[in-house]
Amino acid sequence: PGMAQAAIVIERLTKILPGIAPIKPEATRVTQRPIPRDGLSAIGPVPGLDGYYLMVTHSGATLSPALGAMAADEILTGIERQELADFRPARFFT
Structure with missing residues (x-):
């Protein structure tokens, strides 16, 4: 689920910063x-x-x-x- 959430964040962020569209999440970490x-x-x-x-x-x-x-x-x-x-x-x- 972490990678899917990261992809959603990047997708939403491209609406504000279109230049990051080629970026794909490599890893996620969950911590406190x-x-x-x-x-x-x-x-x-x-x-x-x-x-x-x-x-x-x-x-x-x-x-x-x-x-x-x-x-x-x-x-x-x-x-x-x-x-x-x-x-x-x-x-x-x-």
């Missing part, structure tokens, strides 16, 4: 989407693991461009983004 136990994203350094930056979110498909940009900014500059303050993994370690 990650979501932290409190329902909020977990983004930032993990306490006790130097240099380990975590990003777990249920909203990755819609938020990945913004979250990726903010995470990259934090990692590269070392300056915490205020927008991510409520989503720190540290909340699970206190």
Whole structure:
């Protein structure tokens, strides 16, 4: 059923993006989407693991461009983004 559903998605998508018409699904995978136990994203350094930056979110498909940009900014500059303050993994370690 996964391949059939993928083919339907591609067929529908060709109405918006006709140039992808030649694309055919090669494989499908079924998995559970990650979501932290409190329902909020977990983004930032993990306490006790130097240099380990975590990003777990249920909203990755819609938020990945913004979250990726903010995470990259934090990692590269070392300056915490205020927008991510409520989503720190540290909340699970206190």
